[in-house]
Amino acid sequence: MGDEKKRTCPVCGKPTARPGRGRPPVYCSRSCQARAYRRRRHPLPAQGSPPATRPTDVRARQRRRIAEAVWRIAAEQGLDAASMRRIAAEARVSLRVVQYHFDSKHALMVDALRLLHEENERLAQGRIPYDMTEPCALLRAVLDEFLPLDEQRAFALRVFTAYYARSLTDPVLAEVFLAAEQPLERLVADIIGVGEAAGSTAPGIDRVYEADLLVSGAVGLGLDVLHGRRSLADVRRVLEYHLGRIFPDAIRTPRPNPSPDPRRTPIPTTTAPVPQPSPRPNTGPSTS
Secondary structure (H helix, E strand, O other): OOOOOOEEEEEEEOOOOEEEEEEEEEOOOHHHHHHHHHHHHOOOOOOOOOOOOOOHHHHHHHHHHHHHHHHHHHHHHHHHHOOOHHHHHHHHOHHHHHHHHOOHHHHHHHHEEEEEHHOOOOOHHHHHOOOOOOHHHHHHHHHHHHOOOOOHHHHHHHHHHHHHHHOOOOOOHHHHOOOOOHHHHHHHHHHHHHHHHHOOOOOOOHHHHHHHHHHHHHHHHHHHHOOOOOOOOHHHHHHHHHHHHHHOOOOOOOOOOOOOOOOOOOOOOOOOOOOOOOOOOOOOOOOO
């Protein structure tokens, strides 16, 4: 017995107790036995392999997947069609999974809007060259973010429009959708201010009023493109004209009277109601 090899626990390396009778124990304690069981079920990654996905990452991906389902439904059918069951089916998860991540449909709507703002801002910041040495070019790039120049921006504009309609009767959504401090208008005004300080803007302009006009006008023109009332070429001519008013030296050949676009709907001559202003979604980068 004295010559018998001393046994140690394969988990912690401590010696195991020698029983008076029966089979000798493999582990020194129940705690080490449980740790060994968990290791068998979830083996440690090999050296050099990427780290395992954390539960928080899985949760974030599931929430994002559900939010993307809300976006697709809003863009194609409007938010009225976004029931919890419809969202779960679109996200290809069970209704219980949706309810696990979001306490209510309203909480899901608000969170999906916040995620869309974050995603749109991230993409916009990657597309816009931040160069204050050419404020006119920078401002043109910012205004491009309000236009449906590609599938992603057209999709985001449809979703924001659906949210705008709902925000008219939902104060919580309105608070997320339309920031009271108007960061987009402030950003555009700051860019014009840089040009003004450098002496490249027209004399006597009010940068705050110009910023309000450019942001509202670009959003409305972008919606006209979505509806097919205008072409992108027509919209660009309009924006170039207004940029030329602000930065007369940067725009060499302004076109104040562009030729009519055949796709543009003619102005009605009847006494129809005046159209309401276009929504102003937060589709561009913030100043934070």
